[in-house]
Amino acid sequence: MPYSIVESCVKCHACSPACPNGAIYETTAHFMVDPKKCTECEGDYADPQCASICPIEGAILNGFSEVANPPGSLTGIPPEKLAEAMAEIQAR
Ligand code: SF4
Numbered sequence: 407m408p409y410s411i412v413e414s415c416v417k418c419h420a421c422s423p424a425c426p427n428g429a430i431y432e433t434t435a436h437f438m439v440d441p442k443k444c445t446e447c448e449g450d451y452a453d454p455q456c457a458s459i460c461p462i463e464g465a466i467l468n469g470f471s472e473v474a475n476p477p478g479s480l481t482g483i484p485p486e487k488l489a490e491a492m493a494e495i496q497a498r
Pocket residue numbers: 408409424425426427428429430439443444445446447454455456457
């Protein structure tokens with residue numbers, strides 16, 4: 407089941423060169439995965455390289471349409487604490 411990239415992708419370009427199959431390409435909106443080329447990195451890497459390198463939580467979905475990097479998984483800030491943390495940062 408191929409991975410996919412959704413609108414929250416910020417087009418940082420990190421995932422495309424990391425894909426062993428050249429499955430990731432750029433569109434005007436955001437990067438996309440060619441489902442015919444994505445192998446979930448099986449046989450090449452233990453982890454899906456796109457999801458491992460993506461810095462944006464929620465931008466990549468696995469083959470079950472589940473978020474590969476859920477909220478809080480990269481920032482270490484639990485979702486319920488995020489608003490509080492943002493307010494604190496902006497007050498500095
Ligand atoms: S899971 Fe692997 S093969 Fe599929 S798009 Fe991501 S990097 Fe490429």
